[in-house]
Amino acid sequence: MKAVTWQGRRDVRVDDVPDPRIEEPTDAVIRITSTGLCGSDLHLYEVLTPFMTPGDVLGHEPIGIVEETGSEVPNLRPGDRVVVPFQIACGHCFMCSAGLMTQCETTQVTGEGMGAALFGYTRLYGAVPGAQAEYLRVPQAHYGPIKVPEGPSDDRFVYLSDVLPTAWQALEYAAVPHGGTLAVLGLGPIGDMACRLARARGAERVFGVDLVPERLARAARRGVETYDLRAFDDEKELVRAIHDETGGRGPDAVIDAVGTEAHGSAAAKLAQTATGLLPRKIAAPLAERFAVDRLSALHLAIDLVRRGGTISLSGVYGGMADPLPLLTLFDKQVQLRMGQANVRRWTDQILPYLTDEDPLGVEDFATHRLPLSEAPHAYDMFQHKQDGAVKILLKP
Secondary structure: EEEEEEEEEEEEEEOOOOOOOOOOOOOEEEEEEEEEEHHHHHHHHHHOOHHHHOOOOOOOEEEEEEEEEEEOOOOOOOEEEEEOEOOOOOOOHHHHHOOHHHHHOOOOOOOOOOOOOOOOOHHHHHOOOOEOEEEEEEOOOOOEEOOOOOOOOOOHHHHHHOOOHHHHHHHHHOOOOOEEEEEOOOOOOOHHHHHHHHOOOOOOOOEEEEEHHHHHHHHOOOOEEEHHHHHHHHHHHHHHHHHOOOOOOOOEEEEEOOOOOOOOOHHHHEEEEEEEEHHHHHHHHHHHHHHHHOOOHHHHHHHHHHOEEEEEOOOOOOOOOOOOOHHHHHHHOOOEEHHHOOOHHHHHHHHHOOOOOOOHHHOOOOEEEEEEHHHHHHHHHHHHOOOOOOOOOEEE
């Protein structure tokens, strides 16, 4: 089959790889009909390269048709249309029962000290072959796949794999009071969807911060009060501007939907580039400790949020070197919540929003739909934020 493989820093290719097959009785094989390109994929494209192996199959946002199931998958049959969550969880261990599917004790990558295995990600999360491919082997298929009805387009449901539950959890963790205020840092797919959900769920005012004009305009069209980071001399000026709109206090909650990027930090960008060029055995421990984070978005969130407010982190952070202003966090009595989205915990609550009325605008959420064969171009375009690319769907 054809699949998108990682071959090196900024080098992804569409290659022929072996077709997946049933390996365990709880497996299923899915024929992919649409699959997303995620901001997390860009971390693999450039930043987290020390943890990758040439030939790794990428992707973790699929919808498709069941082709085959193992003997212990009673709830699926060939022909079912399913969305596959990005994490692999069993549904019955202690952690899954507690609603923490990203900590699943059955699929935890204990050798790396990490949580549940993920599709199409680094060896830290199991290096499980991913979903930017024609077919996908789905472990723990008795629990993971979400059956969706025939008829509506893939665009109605594909975001249940990652974007919708990640944005939903970010909002749940933010605990915005009804009629309250929220600031969202980063208006990529997750930040954009978090704004849409916040508006749909009763937030009175939503402030969105980014530096990409197309993303700012896209959010503004849906009632978000947008702030272009480039229009301010420094971040303190931006903080004052939003504080002035919230009675001088700051918003009730802030969602950091940025995470591992390098905009605005030359030092972090240099560190990311340097580790990406080192041999993997040397680069991996350095990247894990030092290279991949710059915390300007998190520091901005800490400055922005009102005293007694909540910061919700949905942007992925990978390193451990940068110090946090713990005195400020403590003095402001800030609540801080974070983590990968526990997809199946939220899907039943999200499904009512995926109606024909389409209150979240999922049908036109994708800015680009490209054949799988154009994946290298899609990665390059998304990385450089060209042609208004916010969300790209690949069609095998």
